Amino acid sequence: MKGLRYRSDYAQTDTGFSELGRLINDTFEIDISPLNRLGHDPSIIAFGWWHEERLVANVSLYERQFYLDGNRVFAFGVQSVAVRPDWRGKGLFRDLMLRALRYADTRAELVILVTGTPELYKPFGFRQLHETIFSAELTLQNSTTEYRDLSLDAAEDVSLLRDIFSRRVPTSLLAAACDHPSLFFLRAVLTPDIRLVYLPALDAVAALRTTREALVLMDVVAAKIPTLEDILANIGFGRGRVDVHFTPDRLGWKPQRQHRVDNGYMVRGAFAPEGQAFMLSDMRV
Known part of the structure; x- marks a missing residue:
């Protein structure tokens, strides 16, 4: 798109994380800056569209290690999905989700996310879980x-x-x-x-x-x-x-x-405990 530049190299840099933090805070009013002191997750991969030095749309993946029905399962979580208001309606969310899912699907059989807007993710093959x-x-x-x-x-x-x-x-x-x-x-x-x-x-x-x-x-x-x-x-x-x-x-x-x-969990791929009584840790954002 004219005036925009795609990047996926910024999640683990100081300037990139800072700009990602600004986008998250502006969109969700969540301040992630305490992680500068407490420690970032080194597995995060961010997919984003930039306008000059400003991040205007982002989808991030991070590695997850699950134990499901007795088996250890490697998965990816989706987080920090945000598009600035003046850049919405231009297909940036769909573009970045498809890029992130292509990356995840070649490396893991399970992708999981938490959302309050499940209808946005059903077209990408996600289904809701109840805890x-x-x-x-x-x-x-x-x-x-x-x-x-x-x-x-x-x-x-x-x-x-x-x-x-x-x-x-x-x-x-x-x-x-x-x-x-x-x-x-x-x-x-x-x-x-x-x-x-x-x-x-x-x-x-x-x-x-x-x-x-x-x-x-x-x-x-x-x-x-x-x-x-x-x-x-x-x-x-x-x-x-x-x-x-x-x-x-x-x-x-x-x-x-x-x-x-319903705590907002959605999955794409096999989730062995589905339909049973379970809950994943509530200590997450």
Whole structure:
């Protein structure tokens, strides 16, 4: 298109990432600049149209490592899909999606994305997935209350998180991901009521939220997945409802209730747990 230049070489450069960040912030009001300090995902590949030094349209891919129905699966995720308002209606979104999918389809059998506008992606062969929240009313008699809240503003805490991420195992063998921690970090930064709690006796980090109705367990990062009872005992939980926002098959626990939800996931390709009760980690943007 006249006046535009196609590029796919900018995601891992300082100036390119900065311009990508401006596009994301202008479009979605999401500030990704904390990743300059916390660390970028080195697997990101961006496909974009530029007008002079300004990025006007972008589609990015990043590598994902899934465990699905007992098997390890390599996939690509689609993210940062944005077109500036004055450049919409010119076919840039379709062009970049096709370029990204051609790249992904020759390297993986599964492509996944999260969206609030599924109709945009159905023409590209994506279909919607529904997830499940797992809940129960629990009472614990013995609590050790042995934990430490982590801060992403503290270098030693970020270092501890990176170390545990380097050793993490999947929270589920039915449906889980072991991805780069950048989106986990960004979700925690953008959502101040999420607590990152280190449990030294378990050498695990739990991502937690507390609502009026329940304690929400959003993710667990550990070299060995502890039981739900051990996690709750170490954070001093006594009695109440617990909602687990990931597939709980490794928690040594059976939920009393399951609530089906649409969290915006869409897939292109085979997704083995499809139709079963599962949830991927809620610690993503």
